[in-house]
Amino acid sequence: MPGGPALNCPSSYHDHVTLFPSTDLATLDPAKGSSAHSGAHSKPALWDLFCKVVDNFGDVGVCWRLAADLAACGQRVRLWCDDPSALAWMAPDGSPQVQVMPWPEHLSHVEPGDVVIEAFACDPPADFVRAMAAAPRPPVWINLEYLSAEDWVERCHGLPSPQSNGPGAGLTKWFFHPGFSSDTGGLIREAGLLEARGRFDREAWLRRLGVHLRQRERLVVLFCYANPALPQLVRLLADQPTALALTPGHAQAQVHQMALPPGMRTLDLPFLSQHEFDRLLWSADLNLVRGEDSLVRALWAGRPFLWQLYPQADDAHLVKSAAFLDRWLGAETAGQAAWKADLRCLWRAWNPANPPRDPTPHGTPALALPDVGHWTAGVESLRQGLLQQDDLSTQLLRFVGSRGRPAGSGESSLRRHPAGAAEPL
DSSP states (O other): OOOOOBOOOOGGGTSOOOOSOOOOGGGOOTTOOOOTTSOTTOOOOEEEEEEOOOSSSHHHHHHHHHHHHHHHTTOEEEEEESOOTTHHHHSTTOOTTEEEEEOOSOOTTSOOOSEEEEETSOOOOHHHHHHHHHSSSOOEEEEEOOOOOOTHHHHHTTOEEEOOSSTTTTOEEEEEOOOSSTTSOOOOOOTTHHHHHHHOOHHHHHHHTTOOOOTTOEEEEEOOSOOTTHHHHHHHGGGSOEEEEEOTTHHHHHHTTSOOOTTEEEEEOOOOOHHHHHHHHHHOSEEEEEHHHHHHHHHHHTSOEEEEOOOOTTOHHHHHHHHHHHHHHOSOOTTOOHHHHHHHHHHHHHSOOSSOOOOOTTOOOOOOOOOHHHHHHHHHHHHHHHTTSOOHHHHHHHHHHHTTOOSSSSGGGGSOOTTOOSSOO
16 A cells, blocks of 8 residues: 655644643633734734534634734634644644633633634523623624525625523624625735735755655645545646645545556655644645635635535535636636646546436536646636735625624734734734
8 A cells, every 4th residue: 555755744743732821711801911013002802712523623613714814904802612632733832812711511711802702603601791781882793604605695695683582682693604795794814914825935844854756746735524435536647747645534534545557656644733734725726625724724825726625415515616717717608728628527427426426328528627727727717816915814804894893902003013914824
């Protein structure tokens, strides 16, 4: 069974780091703390961000990026998470304005902050919601939804949900939908990210990881769920020498059980921090990513990519996949460009039904890799369009301000601070 050498990464990626010392919740005071971005008479807003890890790392990955980016905008953030263990390798340096807190069932003794975000309808503890309802000035309550390109997202973004019963009776919860158009909440995009991408030295970064590409060798990053289409894709990639960089988990487990074609080798990656994972995607010739956080990072990387959505038993992922393709490539037509037709076929094969369906009477369509030049230009066109809309943190700050709870004491607090990054980009 072909494996691959583990990359020579810095030891900090392998060490378990205790990032966040325990906090006495009984003494937690939201009035404490300061911001390097605020003036002498300005108190930055306090955001409570709730996250439950369902499976994999996507939930906490999205929530950490958002928390760190809000902190870079001068805000204070408490990230309440039921399983923050992945942050030890995902964000080993933490963020000075973000506190990661355990998720207790009883939070009646904790005063809510100015803004409460429940990520992906995770339902904050009832005691905490009761405290929100009892506050003299209740916080802005936001339900941050999953990312989707479906049309209904634009209609639902920003809608109120008055709470008529339960611990939050009398409050209003607001739906906030990240998305790919100006009528949605946008995408996470740290200030300075694209400038750092432009300065990136691919060869130097790969050398630091101990990766030495051979002549004409293509670097493909594989970050996937278990995928029955993987053997077929690997055969397609045998058209030229390829180094297949495998992330921990499904990618390594599945590929290590396969017989690779001639000219293909594997590189086993360790768990990478988000900062380093971004650079991995910047380095690749092709990115095969999964879940919404890695999709967004692949978009900002600007390299050809395939996105595997989380397979759902009711095949809802197929609807989401088709909506994203249509928003990117336009409606499917008989006369569409060849690279678009190839990409649609490959994309659909990469996102099969769950469970996979039997082939149609006409057989399985022949798959081909899209023309790389057109594919790259198509990704760049998509990226440039997305750059025209405000990022998620900026839109959240504006939304909170419009609800009468400015993010800080001055009007300038509603705009992204030019310092812009939770860690050096």
